[in-house]
Amino acid sequence: AKNDDKKKSWSLSDFDLGRPLGKGKFGNVYLAREKESHYVVALKVLFKSQILDSEIEHQVRREVEIQCRLRHPNILRMYGYFHDEKRIYLILEYAKHGSMYKLLKERERFDEKTVAIYIRDLTKALVYCHAKKVIHRDIKPENLLIGHNWELKIADFGWSVHSPSSRRMTLCGTLDYLSPEMIEGKPHNYAVDIWSLGVLCYELLVGLPPFDAKDSHQTYRKIRYVIIKYPDFISEKAKDLMGKLLVINPEQRLPLINVLQHPWITENAPEGAQPPAFNPEQK
Numbered sequence: 385a386k387n388d389d390k391k392k393s394w395s396l397s398d399f400d401l402g403r404p405l406g407k408g409k410f411g412n413v414y415l416a417r418e419k420e421s422h423y424v425v426a427l428k429v430l431f432k433s434q435i436l437d438s439e440i441e442h443q444v445r446r447e448v449e450i451q452c453r454l455r456h457p458n459i460l461r462m463y464g465y466f467h468d469e470k471r472i473y474l475i476l477e478y479a480k481h482g483s484m485y486k487l488l489k490e491r492e493r494f495d496e497k498t499v500a501i502y503i504r505d506l507t508k509a510l511v512y513c514h515a516k517k518v519i520h521r522d523i524k525p526e527n528l529l530i531g532h533n534w535e536l537k538i539a540d541f542g543w544s545v546h547s548p549s550s551r552r553m554t555l556c557g558t559l560d561y562l563s564p565e566m567i568e569g570k571p572h573n574y575a576v577d578i579w580s581l582g583v584l585c586y587e588l589l590v591g592l593p594p595f596d597a598k599d600s601h602q603t604y605r606k607i608r609y610v611i612i613k614y615p616d617f618i619s620e621k622a623k624d625l626m627g628k629l630l631v632i633n634p635e636q637r638l639p640l641i642n643v644l645q646h647p648w649i650t651e652n653a654p655e656g657a658q659p660p661a662f663n664p665e666q667k
């Protein structure tokens with residue numbers, strides 16, 4: 385039913401609503417099924433009142449325009465949107481296995497081959513985004529979902545409706561992923577994505593973000609001076625890659641296209657290697 389979801393204008397009566405998948409400040413995300421095709425989607429419902437009050441209407445519009453244009457296996461699809469008097473509805477791809485944040489908490493950390501596959505796929509998604517002049521996709525675990533084949537999907541639209549268990553919410557979101565230039569209020573560009581890829585790589589391998597600290601001032605300091613301790617179970621090649629991503633000067637960070645050629649990636653995530661399946665009972 386590919387072509388008709390282009391010209392069709394949707395409405396709530398086209399869907400059977402299911403359980404809530406995530407709740408948050410601007411609204412909730414529900415499992416939903418399109419009545420005619422039985423196609424399962426995630427329906428993100430945003431309250432106009434909330435959005436108008438917090439003047440993020442232009443951001444919602446921009447994020448929707450961007451998200452509808454992005455077509456990549458590692459970026460959550462937006463199929464369309466509609467609104468009624470009180471709410472805006474975003475029709476999104478349903479990611480069968482939920483958020484990376486939850487999977488990471490359950491598994492504590494992942495082995496190097498699994499992380500290399502995730503980083504390979506995310507790097508490809510970011511290369512795609514940058515080619516479309518889209519930056520800052522905010523790739524922390526809270527903003528990554530897991531698809532049908534256990535593949536990663538970047539799922540944020542500039543703000544994320546957090547599933548109940550997100551612990552790292554400070555006022556503007558977790559500080560762990562902020563780059564030095566963002567901390568110093570400098571204009572950020574595509575190089576922040578390279579930095580946060582390095583932060584994510586560390587967190588997936590270790591189970592904690594690299595600049596984790598007891599308070600935000602310590603985290604700021606660790607970020608600004610790139611104070612990182614690598615546990616001894618991290619391989620030299622993994623440390624080499626992270627050391628090339630977590631660089632203070634944005635211009636000196638390893639370009640994304642070179643990440644795909646780094647030995648840690650080519651040796652641990654050869655073309656065609658797929659992410660492993662994690663069965664719930666497998667502990």
Ligand SMILES: Cc1nn(C)cc1-c1nc2c(-c3cnn(Cc4ccccc4)c3)c(Cl)cnc2[nH]1
Pocket residue numbers: 405406407413426428476477478479480481482483526527528529539540544545546547
């Ligand atoms: C939760 C959950 N458990 N299982 C088994 C599947 C899901 C699931 N949730 C979604 C969700 C979903 C829900 N809340 N949110 C908010 C959010 C945004 C970004 C990262 C994390 C959370 C998204 C979506 Cl959009 C799209 N697909 C989803 N799939």
